Amino acid sequence: xxxxxxxxxxxxxxxxxxxxxxxxxxxxxxxxxxxxxxxxxxxxxxxxxxxxxxxxxxxxxxxxxxxxxxxxxxxxxxxxxxxxxxxxxxxxxxxxxxxxxxxxxxxxxxxxxxxxxxxxxxxxxxxxxxxxxxxxxxxxxxxxxxxxxxxxxxxxxxxxxxxxxxxxxxxxxxxxxxxxxxxxxxxxxxxxxxxxxxxxxxxxxxxxxxxxxxxxxxxxxxxxxxxxxxxxxxxxxxxxxxxxxxxxxxxxxxxxxxxxxxxxxxxxxxxxxxxxxxxxxxxxxxxxxxxxxxxxxxxxxxxxxxxxxxxxxxxxxxxxxxxxxxxxxxxxxxxxxxxxxxxxxxxxxxxxxxxxxxxxxxxxxxxxxxxxxxxxxxxxxxxxxxxxxxxxxxxxxxxxxxxxxxxxxxxxxxxxxxxxxxxxxxxxxxxxxxxxxxxxxxxxxxxxxxxxxxxxxxxxxxxxxxxxxxxxxxxxxxxxxxxxxxxxxxxxxxxxxxxxxxxxxxxxxxxxxxxxxxxxxxxxxxxxxxxxxxxxxxxxxxxxx
Amino acid sequence: xxxxxxxxxxxxxxxxxxxxxxxxxxxxxxxxxxxxxxxxxxxxxxxxxxxxxxxxxxxxxxxxxxxxxxxxxxxxxxxxxxxxxxxxxxxxxxxxxxxxxxxxxxxxxxxxxxxxxxxxxxxxxxxxxxxxxxxxxxxxxxxxxxxxxxxxxxxxxxxxxxxxxxxxxxxxxxxxxxxxxxxxxxxxxxxxxxxxxxxxxxxxxxxxxxxxxxxxxxxxxxx
Numbered sequence: 200x201x202x203x204x205x206x207x208x209x210x211x212x213x214x215x216x217x218x219x220x221x222x223x224x225x226x227x228x229x230x231x232x233x234x235x236x237x238x239x240x241x242x243x244x245x246x247x248x249x250x251x252x253x254x255x256x257x258x259x260x261x262x263x264x265x266x267x268x269x270x271x272x273x274x275x276x277x278x279x280x281x282x283x284x285x286x287x288x289x290x291x292x293x294x295x296x297x298x299x300x301x302x303x304x305x306x307x308x309x310x311x312x313x314x315x316x317x318x319x320x321x322x323x324x325x326x327x328x329x330x331x332x333x334x335x336x337x338x339x340x341x342x343x344x345x346x347x348x349x350x351x352x353x354x355x356x357x358x359x360x361x362x363x364x365x366x367x368x369x370x371x372x373x374x375x376x377x378x379x380x381x382x383x384x385x386x387x388x389x390x391x392x393x394x395x396x397x398x399x400x401x402x403x404x405x406x407x408x409x410x411x412x413x414x415x416x417x418x419x420x421x422x423x424x425x426x427x428x429x430x431x432x433x434x435x436x437x438x439x440x441x442x443x444x445x446x447x448x449x450x451x452x453x454x455x456x457x458x459x460x461x462x463x464x465x466x467x468x469x470x471x472x473x474x475x476x477x478x479x480x481x482x483x484x485x486x487x488x489x490x491x492x493x494x495x496x497x498x499x500x501x502x503x504x505x506x507x508x509x510x511x512x513x514x515x516x517x518x519x520x521x522x523x524x525x526x527x528x529x530x531x532x533x534x535x536x537x538x539x540x541x542x543x544x545x546x547x548x549x550x551x552x553x554x555x556x557x558x559x560x561x562x563x564x565x566x567x568x569x570x571x572x573x574x575x576x577x578x579x580x581x582x583x584x585x586x587x588x589x590x591x592x593x594x595x596x597x598x599x600x601x602x603x604x605x606x607x608x609x610x611x612x613x614x615x616x617x618x619x620x621x622x623x624x625x626x627x628x629x630x631x632x633x634x635x636x637x638x639x640x641x642x643x644x645x646x647x648x649x650x651x652x653x654x655x656x657x658x659x660x661x662x663x664x665x666x667x668x669x670x671x672x673x674x675x676x677x678x679x680x681x682x683x684x685x686x687x688x689x690x691x692x693x694x695x696x697x698x699x700x701x702x703x704x705x706x707x708x709x710x711x712x713x714x715x716x717x718x719x720x721x722x723x724x725x726x727x728x729x730x731x732x733x734x735x736x737x738x739x740x741x742x743x744x
Numbered sequence: 745x746x747x748x749x750x751x752x753x754x755x756x757x758x759x760x761x762x763x764x765x766x767x768x769x770x771x772x773x774x775x776x777x778x779x780x781x782x783x784x785x786x787x788x789x790x791x792x793x794x795x796x797x798x799x800x801x802x803x804x805x806x807x808x809x810x811x812x813x814x815x816x817x818x819x820x821x822x823x824x825x826x827x828x829x830x831x832x833x834x835x836x837x838x839x840x841x842x843x844x845x846x847x848x849x850x851x852x853x854x855x856x857x858x859x860x861x862x863x864x865x866x867x868x869x870x871x872x873x874x875x876x877x878x879x880x881x882x883x884x885x886x887x888x889x890x891x892x893x894x895x896x897x898x899x900x901x902x903x904x905x906x907x908x909x910x911x912x913x914x915x916x917x918x919x920x921x922x923x924x925x926x927x928x929x930x931x932x933x934x935x936x937x938x939x940x941x942x943x944x945x946x947x948x949x950x951x952x953x954x955x956x957x958x959x960x961x962x963x964x965x966x967x
Contacts, residue, residue, distance in 0.1 A: 298765075305765035307775040373782050381775040382765075411786045415793035422903060427883030429895040430797065430903075435882075436808075436893040441800055445793050713764070 207711040224309035230295035240282040247275035260652040268651035269336035276339030288460035302384025302719040307377040315370035322364030329356035343431040347423040372406025386721035398463025401487035413449035447498035461598030471699040473540025486525035519569030546620025550601025557593025582642025608692030626674030633667025780941040805893040812897030821961040831860035842936040
């Protein structure tokens with residue numbers, strides 16, 4: 200290519216043709232395939248959301264029937280959570296960056312990595328089949344006994360889709376753990392690892408420990424619904440609350456599968472845009488593990504108003520307060536990193552700051568909901584909806600988009616117009632707040648979630664929310680537009696457009712198939728911004744191993 | 745794998761089984777073994793959901809659990825337990841034979857393991873058939889004279905042993921693949937990772953049964 204001083208072609212150029220992609224074992228190509236797939240599902244999930252917000256413009260149920268509305272919010276949740284948010288950062292940026300950041304040629308199991316993408320696609324086909332054959336209306340939570348014996352929609356297909364896709368997530372986490380343990384370059388000690396790696400290690404732990412539990416849970420629902428077994432069925436003495444326990448044992452930690460990789464991205468970006476060593480590296484690293492571990496002990500806070508014992512609720516409530524601590528540690532450390540840093544106002548900076556603001560609000564309102572007494576009032580209202588959208592959309596998607604903007608030059612070899620990156624970040628930030636802040640108020644006033652009609656008093660706030668969704672959608676569409684447009688231009692990205700540290704910025708953009716021309720040896724800590732002037736980076740020729 | 749820059753790593757010893765992204769055979773072996781252990785952790789969590797349901801319902805319906813357990817044939821279950829334990833021994837011997845490069849001994853032990861695994865499945869088939877005959881399969885054909893909570897017991901019985909049997913089938917398929925590789929003389933003291941990880945998997949499936957047998961067959965036998 201234009202700036203190729205090396206002998207090897209970049210991973211984008213190596214072999215051409217559709218099969219060279221569909222049968223690739225290159226983690227970078229698989230990351231790109233995932234990026235395309237999750238973007239498609241984000242668009243599909245966004246369309247469902249558009250239907251929901253349009254219905255809620257008016258208090259009467261005049262745009263959609265109640266049944267169709269139920270299906271839309273179910274499909275919005277299923278698609279966004281299982282087919283977009285869970286794989287969003289790990290399977291795209293994680294796949295692309297983890298081997299490069301630790302100085303390896305690929306993940307430990309390249310074929311299993313490809314298999315995970317195919318499993319994702321097969322799961323997606325099942326779920327799309329459920330959509331086209333009439334949809335599913337259980338809510339993304341598939342609560343029994345409604346899902347197993349009452350609902351007459353396509354629960355089996357949708358549940359199988361989720362079941363299958365879960366295995367792609369398990370395989371991703373499995374691959375990351377082995378890779379991080381066994382594939383690090385010489386000199387890449389655990390405490391020289393970029394925080395992106397620590398975050399993904401913690402995420403992978405949640406993936407391998409949690410996902411199998413939801414897999415067996417969904418399988419039990421399947422057995423009850425399709426084979427006539429009795430597991431949760433109250434008619435045989437089964438306990439539907441057992442389903443809720445098993446489901447949330449995965450699905451609460453799943454929230455950390457969504458946000459931890461985002462925290463990893465933000466740790467990279469915040470150091471890069473501040474040109475400063477991250478403040479309290481080991482605290483940020485350990486806080487990822489703390490979130491992963493404590494996150495497994497809080498699931499009962501979804502069940503304060505189920506038949507769960509009040510003493511269990513008390514314990515879950517206290518642990519929920521505790522899990523907020525490591526998140527706060529991260530937020531304080533990021534802020535301290537920016538303090539007296541040489542902050543430059545490039546487009547990744549906008550995304551990072553947007554993330555911090557939205558994540559802060561999402562996290563603090565989580566404490567409201569974790570308080571048992573208050574949760575009785577707020578449970579199943581729009582306050583909950585607003586809270587988790589602040590974490591998942593405001594947090595995870597802002598971080599995802601920030602990461603995409605930061606690593607786009609590395610992945611594609613192209614720069615995008617800086618002004619567009621900033622405008623879209625502002626549009627998304629404003630649109631997001633306009634969409635979801637009114638929902639906090641609505642929920643506090645008592646508007647329940649999952650209804651297609653509401654009292655007239657709530658209309659103004661709902662109109663604001665729908666207007667915000669329009670702005671948000673515009674922001675997302677703009678990003679797709681200019682990023683795709685950049686692909687049709689010449690490759691103009693330098694190896695290190697942001698002046699960042701890390702092995703990924705020492706190699707050409709886009710990288711060669713095997714990532715490094717010669718095996719790197721690491722001789723310094725991560726984020727050594729102070730020592731990098733004139734240092735020439737820390738990728739050196741390999742001598743003897 | 746397409747490897748456009750073969751020159752990059754030319755100084756390493758090159759075993760034909762060394763994949764391009766590993767530095768050496770030792771790293772490749774360590775990755776495979778760690779990989780299987782991590783996979784087995786996911787399996788523990790997968791079965792863990794079933795054990796959780798078992799624990800809860802056994803506590804809630806002890807009588808139904810006793811009645812259900814008394815319908816299971818502990819002799820057949822005991823034979824199967826013995827068969828599986830012996831199969832774990834032959835599997836371990838096969839791994840050892842691969843590590844020391846003793847091909848015929850390895851092949852013999854792999855075949856024995858496959859035979860024992862198949863015996864287990866055949867016995868299981870007859871046990872399942874008896875449950876169908878006695879109207880013990882949950883659903884519309886379940887014996888209406890029985891207490892409803894026994895459906896919970898038999899639902900869990902079929903889910904636990906069924907998923908376990910499925911793992912056995914997968915294990916036997918893996919053993920055939922390993923057998924074919926051994927037949928082609930592909931293993932040596934430098935390269936035995938596939939045998940080793942298949943062995944780990946086989947032992948795990950065995951251990952699951954070691955838990956299932958007493959929990960399902962032996963609780964409170966009081967003839």
